[in-house]
Amino acid sequence: MKRLVLWVPLGAFIVFLAVVAAGLYTPRQEAVPSAMIGQPLPDFTLAPAIAGRPGLSSTELRMGRAHLVNIFASWCIPCRTEAAQLAELTRRGIPVDGIAVRDRPEDLSAFLATYGDPFRAIGADVDRRVQLDIGSAGVPETFVIDGRGIIRHQHIGAITDGDLPAIVAAYQEASR
Amino acid sequence: MRGAPLFALTLVLAAPALADSLLPPARYANVQLADPRQERQAKALMETIRCLVCQGQSIADSNAEMAGDMRSLICERIQAGESPESIRAWLVSRYGEWVTYTPELEPATWPLWAAPLLLLAGGLFLARGRFRRRRKV
Numbered sequence: 001m002k003r004l005v006l007w008v009p010l011g012a013f014i015v016f017l018a019v020v021a022a023g024l025y026t027p028r029q030e031a032v033p034s035a036m037i038g039q040p041l042p043d044f045t046l047a048p049a050i051a052g053r054p055g056l057s058s059t060e061l062r063m064g065r066a067h068l069v070n071i072f073a074s075w076c077i078p079c080r081t082e083a084a085q086l087a088e089l090t091r092r093g094i095p096v097d098g099i100a101v102r103d104r105p106e107d108l109s110a111f112l113a114t115y116g117d118p119f120r121a122i123g124a125d126v127d128r129r130v131q132l133d134i135g136s137a138g139v140p141e142t143f144v145i146d147g148r149g150i151i152r153h154q155h156i157g158a159i160t161d162g163d164l165p166a167i168v169a170a171y172q173e174a175s176r
Numbered sequence: 177m178r179g180a181p182l183f184a185l186t187l188v189l190a191a192p193a194l195a196d197s198l199l200p201p202a203r204y205a206n207v208q209l210a211d212p213r214q215e216r217q218a219k220a221l222m223e224t225i226r227c228l229v230c231q232g233q234s235i236a237d238s239n240a241e242m243a244g245d246m247r248s249l250i251c252e253r254i255q256a257g258e259s260p261e262s263i264r265a266w267l268v269s270r271y272g273e274w275v276t277y278t279p280e281l282e283p284a285t286w287p288l289w290a291a292p293l294l295l296l297a298g299g300l301f302l303a304r305g306r307f308r309r310r311r312k313v
Contacts, residue, residue: 033272073197107198138229
């Protein structure tokens, strides 16, 4: 019995090493999911990010039709790559609204002219208030909002072709 | 050696890939509150909120633009009279327990709180023979 007890510290140390090794070899999980999935959209009213285009408010997103809300910025490099996928989503009849984070109208116009403009409306989130309020931790992120204004799905990072089926499915689920 | 000036030049010319906007930092991103008591409260809260970008740092330490926006938000809400704990609860409701460095006692975190006691008990158990022997002498 006494001899067995002598091995306990070594055993504990090996367990400790195993935990550390497992931690080192598991890929790092960097994405921070929003805790607002399933919650109602917080109230907000964002001024138009570009003159002559509509801004975005939470009331519009509660008027019965599901929407995608794309959080993006002209200074965000990955945001350039998802314009084609967002355009494809609008082609399938899904309304896409934008929230431009910390952006300037002139930069935004240049960005949309270069990479494409799939947005129905774009709200200017100059101080990141709305982004923080819906639990978004970066750009780009895309939220599916149902017709009652409940946040139903969050896609973190740029949308690739492979992501489209999941987003379309989440939108159809939210439209039901 | 001949490559050194060229190397120095590339270092100077290499622009870091910044993931930041072109707008100036938020109002209270790097500015203290005028009221020392409120500033203390804000600082203490910032030190226990995790940065969403530089994920090992608190927002008080992080240089990320988003951390600056969160610092500014905290300052403005404290200035408006909101309590630090209510701001923390608001952040937790947005990003989950992950965002705070002060985990609550709940099923997922109880080992955190129990581990020191369990280790201490285990240590005492292992060392008990030593104490006994010394008493005999």
